[in-house]
Amino acid sequence: MESSTRQQIPATLIPGDGIGPEVVDATAHILDALGAPFIWDVQHAGVAGVTHSGDPLPAATLDSVRRTRLALKGPLTTPIGEGFRSSNVRLREEFQLFANVRPVRTIVPGRYDNIDLVLVRENLGGFYVAHEYYVPVGNDPKAVAVATGVNTRDACTRITRFAFEYALKHGRKKITVVHKANILKALTGLFLEAARDVAREYAGRVEMNDMIVDACAMQLVMNPWQFDMLLCTNLFGDILSDQLAGLVGGLGMAPGANYGNDTAIFEAVHGSAPDIAGKGVANPISLLLASGLMLDHVGQGDLAQRLRAAITETLNTDQIRTRDLKGTASTNEFAGAVVRRIANA
Ligand code: NAI
Numbered sequence: 001m002e003s004s005t006r007q008q009i010p011a012t013l014i015p016g017d018g019i020g021p022e023v024v025d026a027t028a029h030i031l032d033a034l035g036a037p038f039i040w041d042v043q044h045a046g047v048a049g050v051t052h053s054g055d056p057l058p059a060a061t062l063d064s065v066r067r068t069r070l071a072l073k074g075p076l077t078t079p080i081g082e083g084f085r086s087s088n089v090r091l092r093e094e095f096q097l098f099a100n101v102r103p104v105r106t107i108v109p110g111r112y113d114n115i116d117l118v119l120v121r122e123n124l125g126g127f128y129v130a131h132e133y134y135v136p137v138g139n140d141p142k143a144v145a146v147a148t149g150v151n152t153r154d155a156c157t158r159i160t161r162f163a164f165e166y167a168l169k170h171g172r173k174k175i176t177v178v179h180k181a182n183i184l185k186a187l188t189g190l191f192l193e194a195a196r197d198v199a200r201e202y203a204g205r206v207e208m209n210d211m212i213v214d215a216c217a218m219q220l221v222m223n224p225w226q227f228d229m230l231l232c233t234n235l236f237g238d239i240l241s242d243q244l245a246g247l248v249g250g251l252g253m254a255p256g257a258n259y260g261n262d263t264a265i266f267e268a269v270h271g272s273a274p275d276i277a278g279k280g281v282a283n284p285i286s287l288l289l290a291s292g293l294m295l296d297h298v299g300q301g302d303l304a305q306r307l308r309a310a311i312t313e314t315l316n317t318d319q320i321r322t323r324d325l326k327g328t329a330s331t332n333e334f335a336g337a338v339v340r341r342i343a344n345a
């Protein structure tokens with residue numbers, strides 16, 4: 001019914017690998033129940049890209065995102081230690097998606113209650129540029145491995161300003177800058193220095209402090225409520241966002257958004273979960289919540305709120321949960337229950 005009164009928005013849909021197609025199907029089904037706010041252009045990437053067109057990031061996929069400037073993406077498998085370069089990283093670079101936002105919130109009370117945190121991750125630099133090489137010694141071609149990280153003052157300033165603007169827009173009070181400036185004095189020292197410079201412009205409106213990453217990892221376990229927003233370099237943000245997911249029930253509960261100046265790609269924090277792929281048991285909530293962030297992004301916050309309410313009611317009133325949340329529902333059973341909640345709201 002909404003589809004007749006609202007303009008449908010063209011968007012690219014990338015099913016991805018492993019559990020990707022399962023959680024993408026569930027999400028698309030639930031969005032249909034919300035009035036199908038997006039018209040999908042389905043495209044492939046990752047191992048599915050190789051299978052479909054011999055390329056982990058096919059030209060058709062890039063062309064589609066260039067056209068829509070908006071995508072919902074399932075996880076993409078990246079070979080470990082060898083093989084093609086991450087299609088995720090390439091997509092972020094191609095569309096200059098410099099800001100990765102990963103919010104976590106307690107929906108099902110578990111080990112921790114009342115968690116409400118947002119991690120902002122610099123998404124293009126740091127060690128993720130993966131400028132790496134081996135130095136051969138004697139007859140060992142891999143005797144020495146070298147990696148170089150790259151952070152620019154401009155990129156550090158840009159991500160910090162993004163984080164502070166996000167804080168103002170979303171009523172957040174404090175940003176903790178996470179770094180390792182005691183050891184990586186240049187790479188993460190520059191990040192901290194740029195962050196401190198930007199923070200002065202926001203003094204009195206948003207507070208800033210900083211923490212060394214290892215201490216931060218411990219503090220997140222001991223007392224996560226001391227944090228409001230975390231601002232991280234690329235690699236630390238990758239690591240700590242999985243840890244944040246662990247505070248709210250695991251990787252099935254953690255959405256992510258990659259923002260550039262003119263393009264945004266929404267995804268789950270988790271990967272393709274090969275251990276449960278094809279079994280129909282994956283929790284689709286991470287990708288569902290990511291689609292909620294996508295609805296917020298295109299000005300359909302009312303639909304996003306309805307989606308989030310339906311998820312909460314399915315989990316807590318109907319007590320329908322996938323097995324990562326100690327329930328018994330399959331991916332499709334959970335999705336069906338969310339659809340019923342939307343229909344009966
Ligand atoms: P993973 O996040 O896929 O899985 C880690 C653990 O969490 C597994 O035990 C998995 O079963 C569980 N899990 C993840 N998502 C779940 C869900 N929705 N419901 C229930 N359980 C869930 O991490 P892993 O195994 O280290 O990586 C697998 C592949 O995914 C790798 O090729 C990696 O490169 C890729 N990856 C891709 C990402 C992306 O596309 N943005 C992000 C992270 C990893």
Ligand code: MG
Binds near residue numbers: 238239242
């Ligand atoms: Mg990760």
